[in-house]
Amino acid sequence: MTNQIVQGILLGGYYALIACGLSFMFSVMRIINLAHGSLAVLSAFALWLLASHLHVPPFLGLAIVLPLMAVIGWALQRFLLERSARGGALLPILTTFGLAIVIDNVLFEQFGADTRSLAPFIGSLSYDSWEWPGSIYVGKLAVIIFATAVVLLGGLQLFLTRTGLGRSIRATSEDPDTAGLVGVDARRANALAAAIAMVTVGLAGAFLGMRATFDPYAGATQLLFAFEAAVIGGAGSLWGTLVGGIVLALAQTLGAKVHPQGFLIGGHVAFLIVLFIRLYTSGLGLRGLLRFSTGKVS
């Protein structure tokens, strides 16, 4: 049991990483990015391409891919999401859904249906582990992913609270109209937030490729995990995302212990339980739930 809990906590780091960008975009721009998982897979493919064709190791490849993801995020916000947001709350959701389909099919067109992995390009890191007392084996990569998630969330927290740009993003998230009246360029703040979110997506995509296999249609599953972790942790709360990721992963690992098919079901059950608890503790039914999910960046 202890082993399952440790593995669950470490896996939670990955879920926090992939949920972080989704939660960040939602809390700042009020956009649920349904292309989130596909963009993570796009990042994984970019790293795979660099590693397999140009022999650039994935960790080094991040120096190329992460800035590219930031540019993609900025451009997405400026040229697609910002425009679609003018058409109401539903249009950006449909836009990102369409974007996900485009990304998935372009990747399929380019790379085919074969599954790929970045594991062959990171040497023994993909399977090396430390043995802890009690015969608990802790994967080195899993620890790196968890530590990266903690550092990233802590860094984002510091950025949002200690820097002028971070305060601008928080102000835009809270009241874009008033933010403009105090000199904050809300468009720039939103584009910056999208760029940051895409960097976190890129990082999550890299670790997805290192710890598992991926194919052009793997984005939907990653989106689902990200969405569940974000909702469990409370959309908009950075540290809540880590808690959400850990709860989701613990439920999955414990579910797998109960039954071989219980991995996914365990996670979905935990997600539904949290969802219904929120629904009833809010006391306002569905309306209360919706209010709950419009949390601000904190």
Next chain:
Amino acid sequence: MSLLSVEDLVVRHGLLQAVRGVSFGIERGETLALVGANGAGKTTLLRAIAGAHQAASGRVVFDGADLSGVPSHERVRKGIALVPEGRRLFVQMTVEENLLLGRVAGRPGDWSVDKVLDTFPNLKPRRHAKAGHLSGGEQQATAIGRALMSNPDLLLLDEVSLGLSPLVVDRVYASLQGLINSGTTIILVEQDLNRALSVSDKVICMLEGRIVLAGDSKSVSRDEVTKAYFGLHRKGAGGVPA
């Protein structure tokens, strides 16, 4: 040349014309009181000057530059700061964070967080408190301080006494008097005629989106303003340039 010149400004809320061909000017260092009943168009006019509402026609010229099409955040950089009605603080942020948000890099001036706290001493012990936990007076002081942090050439104050106790209003106005004495150019929207007339150099009274009275605060009688306020005295139609 006026610091601010509003020329035949029309602002619409959908089909409703909230500001109807308003024209006036304000010189550097002056304080202008904008009075009028609820719905007269004062707040809309102020927000149009600040760039929060787009004008349907007419123009706002500030320091010689036409501000047509200039977004609100750019207007702050040019030196226009608005203290909006209802304070509109960022309630999840602390007083200090709200003040720091108002800072605009590159604008000359000596307003800093410490200077704001010296100007509004009641904020000193609340520096790290969340804005949502402040009293009405503290919130108003923070909102004014946030606007001052941009070192504005023109400060627009919208209903600074609204919802505050008389004692707190006295404190806010005492602080405002300091700003006025320091030469800050101010447009003040105020429901309280006595206070508006006592601190201002000029007064404009609006009714149904139009200026119905304009003049020097010292030469216009309270009775004249009251009549204009209730539409009993109309002077010109479409605005009286000051």
